[in-house]
Amino acid sequence: MPEQVNSPTWDSVWEEIFRNKEWGKYPAEHVIRYVARNFFSIADRSKIRLLEIGCGPGVNVWFMAREGFSVSGIDGSATAIQKADKRLAGESLQADLCIGDYAHLPWADASFDGVVENVSLYSNPWISIQHALREVRRVLKPGGPFLSSFFTDQTWGYGEGDRVETDGFVNLREGPLAGAGFCIFLNRSRIPELFCDFIDLNVERVSWTLDGERHLVEQFVITCRKPEG
Numbered sequence: 001m002p003e004q005v006n007s008p009t010w011d012s013v014w015e016e017i018f019r020n021k022e023w024g025k026y027p028a029e030h031v032i033r034y035v036a037r038n039f040f041s042i043a044d045r046s047k048i049r050l051l052e053i054g055c056g057p058g059v060n061v062w063f064m065a066r067e068g069f070s071v072s073g074i075d076g077s078a079t080a081i082q083k084a085d086k087r088l089a090g091e092s093l094q095a096d097l098c099i100g101d102y103a104h105l106p107w108a109d110a111s112f113d114g115v116v117e118n119v120s121l122y123s124n125p126w127i128s129i130q131h132a133l134r135e136v137r138r139v140l141k142p143g144g145p146f147l148s149s150f151f152t153d154q155t156w157g158y159g160e161g162d163r164v165e166t167d168g169f170v171n172l173r174e175g176p177l178a179g180a181g182f183c184i185f186l187n188r189s190r191i192p193e194l195f196c197d198f199i200d201l202n203v204e205r206v207s208w209t210l211d212g213e214r215h216l217v218e219q220f221v222i223t224c225r226k227p228e229g
Helices: 013-020 027-039 057-065 079-089 127-141 187-195
Strands: 049-053 070-075 098-101 115-117 145-150 163-166 169-170 198-212 214-226
Touching: 027 057, 027 098, 027 115, 027 145, 027 198, 049 057, 049 127, 057 070, 057 079, 057 115, 057 187, 079 098, 115 127, 127 187, 163 214, 187 214
Parallel strands: 049 070, 049 115, 070 098, 115 145
Antiparallel strands: 145 214, 163 169, 198 214
16 A cells, blocks of 8 residues: 555545445547647657546546556555555556645656646645645746646636635535536636746636536636746
8 A cells, every 4th residue: 555645635535435335447539639739759668657636536547557657656545555456456557646636746846748737726725736736837847838738717616605815615515526626617708827836827618417418517727837947
């Protein structure tokens, strides 16, 4: 079992969720596209180090390791990391997995060629997201690409709980994030501020509907890079 790292900002509700829910067998299309566009053309993939923060049970870690990259992952849930380990072992794949807080990454400066975050940061308060993004920038190599995704403020459930900060809620009563602890629904106007330490910022949206098109789920897909200097 990987070494335990102190994780003071991680919401323990996710340990219960990972114990009782199975999901995420295959990676999202935008994760596949990010990895393919940036790294598939490289001849020796084993020399490319990729990190996923908030890796959960390891679907993206599995995909990147299966494609031949050197992969690391971090999540606050011991159960999630155990599931990721088991999935990798089942296909004789390897990854450097860590139980910990991605606001305090246990890797050296400029360790990774790319970093992935897929709807994980949204479950943290704004100040913790800022800390995590500073850590992402620190561990990225100069010019390294970063992929992040957040639920937008158009997603079903926005406003259906107790507001504790701007666009941040607990006790959501409706929507796909009900019962998932704290959730921040990102407003488009806040993205430049949040990603101010990165360059080449690009924002896209992906969406789908639930319950016969009665409800919308929408995500921002954000790509950017660490400055070269």
